[in-house]
Amino acid sequence: MDIEPGELTVGQLSQRSGVAISALHFYERQGLIVSRRTSGNQRRYKRDTLRRVALVRIAQRVGVPLAEVAAILKLLPDNRTPTRADWERISECWQAELDRRIVHLEQLRDDFKDCVGCGCLSIDRCALANPHDTLATTGAGPRRLVATTGEPCHPGKCA
Ligand code: FES
Secondary structure: OOOOOOEEEHHHHHHHHOOOHHHHHHHHHOOOOOOEEOOOOOEEEEOOHHHHHHHHHHHHHOOOOHHHHHHHHOOOOOOOOOOHHHHHHHHHHHHHHHHHHHHHHHHHHHHHHOOOOOOOOOOOOHHHHOHHHHHHHHOOOOOOOOOOOOOOOOHHHHO
16 A cells, blocks of 8 residues: 555544545545545545644534635645644634634523523513613614624734
């Protein structure tokens, strides 16, 4: 088998990562992972691809768009195995965007127990928290939720 030390076949990558081969091919088409081709046109992956796949899977679980993940992963060096410092750098780049997502998740978990100021006036607390939808004068959307700002990570700023 044409395989260098430290390389994985797509089957091995699939088995260890728990990600279907078809999904790995998709990730590759999206630029999330890369492989080299053997003389027989088979894919070979560096072992550190497992870490990239792990990041993609976790990001997908929390709803981060793949394009954003790809932009972040592009900040890693592709000519060597990324070091912990490389990973720290992209984590810092991503922090503001991830913090914003965490706030939204916390809002989903915690804030919908009460009136969110959305204008529906559909629960008993609305009459107190947003009588006659007075919050509409302050703008659109659920006015009682914490405003979250922050632009999505712009990798060009972090490179
Ligand atoms: S929950 Fe919609 S206005 Fe109160």
